[in-house]
Amino acid sequence: MIPALTIENLTKQYAGGFQALKGISLEVQHGDFFALLGPNGAGKSTTIGVICSLVAKTAGKVAVYGTDIDEDFAGAKKNIGIVPQEFNFNMFEQPFDIVVNQAGYYGMPKALASERAEQYLRELGLWDKRHVPSRMLSGGMKRRLMIARALVHNPRLLILDEPTAGVDIEMRRSMWDFLQKLNQEGTTIILTTHYLEEAEALCRNIAIINHGEIVENSSMRDLLRRLHREVFIFDAVDELPDVVEIEGFGVRRVDERTLEIEVEKGQHINEVFAGLSQASIRISSMRNRANRLEEMFVRLVEGAQ
């Protein structure tokens, strides 16, 4: 199967001399839900910009579904849908026109474009707002409008650059459902996000980019398996004693009803519960102190520095 995206030794040096990408290589398989993560300024948006032609590369090779962008950029672009980080539509135009016009730029006849625009505006809950000037839409609606616009030509590869930034929890969850459905139907998705729980929930494979270099590229499962330590927070039913100790575990009493317990790789959480029972501490709930991917991300990015 031809990979959805192949990047080989991609380099980008800006006019001022700043090297945003230092020869990165990456492959995303067809049907994947792929996370491209990194701190601000790491090179994620530059990479995406090169793929969709908004940034001119300095060197390297990019191919979308086997089509090299240097040989047939128009052919490659037909397979790409892009949802950028910033709102990039005319705020004075109406959502319906924005989506239909985008279809027109891909050569789609108006009747079909209108049909597709209706389909995606309905699916993304914007049909009632189709004739409202887009500046009147909420932030979440504007993001969904950009998704509808990116999908109107049915791209095989959808690239989303922080699609849920500034979107409320409920809306984010519904966008996750929509994207998962889209992925199950065969669209390859590349996602960049600062919400790491989002990447962990949605993506199967991941690359972490830092200072223009790929510092990690593996499956989400393998990456999380490498996490050596997790910190859990336990909420107690009754007031806790002043000192709580469980053999083999680091325990910190946060307040009269909350404990933080470190669990190293190879230790079992059952042992923690056994220790808590022994100390007659009843637990009402527990959770990770930080998202697991967040722990790993911070470690990798700090390690690279």
Add this chain to the structure above:
Amino acid sequence: MNFQEQWVALVTILRKEIKRYLRIWTQTLLPSAITMSLYFVIFGSLIGSRIGDMGGFTYMQFVVPGLIMMAIVTNSYSNVVSSFFGSKFNHSVEELLVSPTPNYIILLGYVIGGVSRGLLVAVIVTLVSLFFTDLHMHSFAVVVIIVLMTSILFALAGFINAVYANNFDDISIIPTFVLTPLIYLGGVFYSMDLLPDFWAAVSKLNPLVYVVNAFRYGVLGVSDVSLSVAFGMITVFTVVAWCYSMHLLNTGKRLRQ
């Protein structure tokens, strides 16, 4: 993209452009009608009656072709410069840049959009001028060709300005400090015969001289410059502007990082 897909893309850009300037017609179409009416009243009727004949015609008849051409030039230019810079400013130009639409279709779409506004305003101004004077058409073919060539040339110039502009000031500097002086010094209000030899020679570097005179020939049958030279010069300017605009798009200068 095959031919049909390119045609759809072109029509889409054009439809968007026309819809844009019709939506804001009070800013795009009405001002020219009012300004030209004032020119007709002040220069044509009030001052013109004291100036007397020029080139064998009443002063009003003499200035009308120049004023129509002035409206075409300013509108085709300002349509493209404001629309393309606007789309650069709000980043909606990226909608086009990420699509497979070829660069020449993008340029053609914006240029035809500018031409269509120039032509629409020309019709409006011509209708207004009929309230003040009778217009006789010496050569319809010359009028049509020169109007099309001129609006294409200045739409391209507007495109180049838009690509280089960094802010809204930059899209008004050229029209104010370059285009307007060239129009006023291009023989709209006077015949080149009135100029001393030196300034008449200098005026021949001004593309507006050829545009105004060729159009005046089409309407009145008189011109200060040879028609073939005028067509030749406008063709050269247009080809250069087209090639440079394509170069800007192909290299992504100020459009792509």
